[in-house]
Amino acid sequence: MAKKEVDDRFKKFGTVSFTAISKTNDFIDYLEEGRVMGTRCRDCGATFFPPRSDCSSCLQSNMEWFEVSGTGKLVSFSELKYGPVGFEDDLPYTIALVDYGDYKVFGRISKDIAYEDLEVGMGLKTESNILPNGQLNYVFTTP
Amino acid sequence: MGRVGIIGVGQSRFVRGYPGSIRELAFEGFKEAIEDAKIGTKDIDASIIASAPEYDKQRSPAGVIAEYLGLIPQPTFYIESICSSSSAALKVAYSMVKAGLHDVVAIVGFQKMSEISSSESQERMGRGADIQWESPFGTMMPAYYAMYAQAHMAEYGTTLEDLARIRVKAATYGQINEKAVYRKEVTMEMFTDPESNMSAHVAKPLRVGDCCANADGSSCVIVACEEKAKAMCEKPVWILGIGAASEAVNMAGRALVTGLSVSIEAGKQAYEMAGMGPKDIDVAEVHDCFTIAEMMAYENLGFAKPGEGKELIASKETYKEGSIPVNIDGGLLSKGHPIGATGGSQIRTIVLQLRGDAGQMQVKDPEIGLIHNIGGVGLYGNVTILGR
Numbered sequence: 166m167a168k169k170e171v172d173d174r175f176k177k178f179g180t181v182s183f184t185a186i187s188k189t190n191d192f193i194d195y196l197e198e199g200r201v202m203g204t205r206c207r208d209c210g211a212t213f214f215p216p217r218s219d220c221s222s223c224l225q226s227n228m229e230w231f232e233v234s235g236t237g238k239l240v241s242f243s244e245l246k247y248g249p250v251g252f253e254d255d256l257p258y259t260i261a262l263v264d265y266g267d268y269k270v271f272g273r274i275s276k277d278i279a280y281e282d283l284e285v286g287m288g289l290k291t292e293s294n295i296l297p298n299g300q301l302n303y304v305f306t307t308p
Numbered sequence: 309m310g311r312v313g314i315i316g317v318g319q320s321r322f323v324r325g326y327p328g329s330i331r332e333l334a335f336e337g338f339k340e341a342i343e344d345a346k347i348g349t350k351d352i353d354a355s356i357i358a359s360a361p362e363y364d365k366q367r368s369p370a371g372v373i374a375e376y377l378g379l380i381p382q383p384t385f386y387i388e389s390i391c392s393s394s395s396a397a398l399k400v401a402y403s404m405v406k407a408g409l410h411d412v413v414a415i416v417g418f419q420k421m422s423e424i425s426s427s428e429s430q431e432r433m434g435r436g437a438d439i440q441w442e443s444p445f446g447t448m449m450p451a452y453y454a455m456y457a458q459a460h461m462a463e464y465g466t467t468l469e470d471l472a473r474i475r476v477k478a479a480t481y482g483q484i485n486e487k488a489v490y491r492k493e494v495t496m497e498m499f500t501d502p503e504s505n506m507s508a509h510v511a512k513p514l515r516v517g518d519c520c521a522n523a524d525g526s527s528c529v530i531v532a533c534e535e536k537a538k539a540m541c542e543k544p545v546w547i548l549g550i551g552a553a554s555e556a557v558n559m560a561g562r563a564l565v566t567g568l569s570v571s572i573e574a575g576k577q578a579y580e581m582a583g584m585g586p587k588d589i590d591v592a593e594v595h596d597c598f599t600i601a602e603m604m605a606y607e608n609l610g611f612a613k614p615g616e617g618k619e620l621i622a623s624k625e626t627y628k629e630g631s632i633p634v635n636i637d638g639g640l641l642s643k644g645h646p647i648g649a650t651g652g653s654q655i656r657t658i659v660l661q662l663r664g665d666a667g668q669m670q671v672k673d674p675e676i677g678l679i680h681n682i683g684g685v686g687l688y689g690n691v692t693i694l695g696r
Contacts, residue, residue, distance in 0.1 A: 179444020183435060214560055215441035240565055241462070243454035244512040245446065250431045252446035260445055262455065262559050269560040273445050280512065285462035302444065 179302050181251040188218035195230065196293045196301045203268060204228040214268040233270060236288040236308045237263035244280045254297070263289050263305055275304040310534030312405045313544030314694070315412075316345025317656035319527040322489040322644035325422045326524035330359075330366060331376035334418040337526035337649065338377050341414070345530050347540060349378040352530070353410035356385045356401055358393035358417040359648030362432050363424055373416060383410075388648070391597065392683035393417060394527060395651030395690035399550050401531050411533045412540075417653075418526035419646035437685070438558040450519055450598065451511035452559065452685040457600035458513060459565040464615030468513055471599040472499040473621045475506075475517050475641055478596065481628070482642025484668045487653075489523040489644035518599040523644030527652025529659075545659045548676070549584065549693035551577025555686050562686075566615075568601075570689025571608035571680060578678070578691040579610075586610030589632060589693070590674035591661045593654035595682040596639040605680050606634070609691070633671045636661070651681040651690065662696040 173185040174193040195202045203214035209223040214233060219226045242261035252258075259274040261283075270291055274283065289305040296302060318340025320326075326333050334357070342349065355377070357370040366372055374384035387397040394417030401413040421429065437447045460466045479494035498506040499517055506517030531537075537544040553573035556562050562569065579585055586609060594609070596602035606617035611632050620626055626634040637643050637657040640650060658677035660666040679692040 175440070180446055182444050183439040187440060215438075215558060241455040241459040243451040243458060243514075244509075245448060245451050246509045246511065247448065248446045249443075249448060250427055255446055258446060260447060260451055260455070262565065269562075271442055271445070271558060271560045285459065300444075 177301050180255055180296055180298065180300055182300070189216045191230070192216055193301065196303065199293045201233040201291050201293055201303045202230045203233055205231050212267045214270050233265065233291045235265070236290050237265040237270065239283065239285055239287045239289050239305070240264050240269065241285060242274060242283055259283070261305055263291065273302065273304050275306040278307060312402050312531055312547045313534060313537030313541065314529055314547065314655070314659050315532045315537050315541035315544055316341040316347065316530035317528065317659045318342070318344055319487055319649065319653045319656050320525050321487045322523040322525035322646055324489060324523060326420055330364060330369060330418060330420050330423065331373050333420055333524060334373045334416050334526045335376060337418070337528040337652070338414065338416050341528035341530050345541065347530070351412055351540070352379055352382060352414045353412050354383045354385070354404065355379045355414045355416060356387055356397040358387050358397040358415060358652070359419050360388055360390050360393060363419055363421055363647065365423060373418070377416070379414065389688040390683040391595070391645065391647050392651055392681040392688050392690045393648040394529070395655070395679065395681035395692060396552065396683070396688065398529060398531070398651065398655065398692060399552055399690065402547055402550055405531055405533050411536050413531050415529045415531070415652060416526065417528070417649040417651060419648040420524045421522050421646060422524055441558055448511060449685065450514050453598040453600055454511040454514040455559065456565060456604065460600060460603065461513070463566045464618070466603065466618050468499065469496070470618040470621065471518055471603065472496055474596065474599040474602045477621065477627060478635060478639040478641035481636050481669060482638030485638045485643055488638040488642050490521045490638070490642040514598060514600070520597045520640040520645040521642065523646045525644060525646035525649040525653070527649040527656060529652050529655050543663045543696065545662050545694050545696055547692065548695045549578035549580070549582030551575060551581065551691045553577070553689045555689070557684070557687055567604045567608045568682060568686035568689060570682065570686050571605055571691070574689040574691040575609045575680070578693050582693040584676065584693065588676050589678045590676050591636065591658065591671045592632060592634045592678040592680065593637070593657050594634055594680040596635055596641050597645055597682070599641070601682070602634065602639065609678065609680060628669070628671055636666070636669045636671055651679070654679045654681055655692065658694050662694060
């Protein structure tokens, strides 16, 4: 992974990023490659999404990346009619929580799925996504 | 070590666009509490100031406010846990008094939400969550609670009509609370009338009518050690139980999505400390920042079984005449929700109820009251049990 002098890759995450620098900056490179990744503690096996660089179970910092793959279950969702400053062009959009068993993923529903077609419990997969403003995020789509 | 009593309570009117500065706003709640306690500023040994700092232009408001209230050179401290800041401050004040550090402590909660412009406020709302992993998706407070509502509806068959009933109740009492920001009636019909503002979606499935009213306001609670409380006050109200808990900030880290785990945990602690259970509670104030939040509070505090909160409101058991009256001051929904002042205002309501001083809002002869105050979207939970 190419490292700049100031590694601020995280500013590319989401419509508006509020974080520029994180030890999980590699998440952005994986996203550019089309992969959504979490972290797993090599010492105690604890699994984390969103990814963390430090383990809250054993307090070690020995993480490996794993890919969020397969189908999770839709836990809940909400369609926003108003958004914070900077998100106006995205409206309306739907945020959601998807359960993969060992971990859950919070994100957005793909624009390809109509709100009316969403149902708690339905299967969804997680995909990396390029936003109209060139930023990166991930969305939940139909498997 | 003796008990800790509440000897004075006060709050400002909750308003839109308070015509004064934060120190002047804090003065209003404080003055009412000092007059209620019939004491002077020199009787107060320490103060705790509580607010959510992102709304304040003033850095470290505690010193500025303590000076304005005539509380120097006594020590002053600043506590924040967003919307539950003044309940968290009560726990700290309780600890100070119990430890014997200070005999009389004033907790002053305040929030001037209009201190910043509407666009600044919108920008901050986007940061009211996990700013690294959630906010980049464009999150807002109503949308998180809407997700809890959606999950509750899917799990238990709760309906939008059930949620609307909670707002109708809040408005019933907001109309008779002269300190409330929203003093109009809300009817069930408004939620289905496309012409009514109440029916407009904010974050599906929640509508404008499901959301609390932003406001500017202040509150004050004065606590004292048992000896001084008895000497200074005719009708002290005692702190019997006090619980607090925290939860993962990111929704992805949460096991429960049909209730708030912090309500369950903080409630358990408070009940255990008081040696009581939900059936012992005669009157309650719960954190109804959204209608679904009150529904979940019924269930998480044990007033109803999980999924049965809807029956409690449908049968009007949480009205003034019911078996467990809840938010008989209009709640956050109608009284208003000036973040840092909210917990102190809830405590004030219960103190007035237990003393029999609640006027038109008075519940019949309550002995034990409960306050449930949440910070963020179930990030922090505080439950306090009071008795006379």
